[in-house]
Amino acid sequence: MPDATRTIRERPTSPHIQIWRWHATALTSIMHRFTGIGLYVGALILAGWAVALASGPEAYGAYMALLGSPLGRLVMFGLTFAVFFHLAKGVQHLVWDTGAAFRLPVANAGAVAVIAFSLVATVVVWIIAAMTGALS
Incomplete structure (x- = not known):
């Protein structure tokens, strides 16, 4: 048997x-x-809002103050983006499920469109919220 070197x-x-x-x-x-994970976090925030609402005016006021803080608004802005991004990417997946738009240039253009739509829709929603006084 040959001697195998064990290097x-x-x-x-x-x-x-x-x-x-x-x-x-x-x-x-x-x-x-x-963004899917972020939407789970958003569901927990929504559940916390419902619990605060059911707990009375003091708890609701404290929860709304937390959501209205700079950190709370940043989280809510991120959740708004997550909703629109997840929606747009889901639509792109539905298109892909039909067998269309798989060529790399078309798929990349669709991905850029998903990002652009998500950013624009998020900013538009927050501008509308500011104009209607919802951010006060």
Whole structure:
């Protein structure tokens, strides 16, 4: 039996590490997962709001003060973006489920459209809220 040398060879790295580059579809796929998690957090915030509402005027006032604080508004802005992003990405997935828009340029353009729609819709909702006095 030949004597096998037991040396540890360095394993090769995958070539994609050197040549792979980000695509808009990869970014939106990851963001879709994160916004889904964010929407779960938003559901907990909504449940807390309902509990505060049922607990009386003092609890409700304290909860609304928390949501109206700068940190609360930042969280609510993020949740607004998450709702619109998750909605738009879900529509893109429905289109993909029909077998359409899989070519890379079209898929990347759709991903950019998802991001643009989410940003514009979020800003428009917050402008409307400010104009109607909902942020007071």
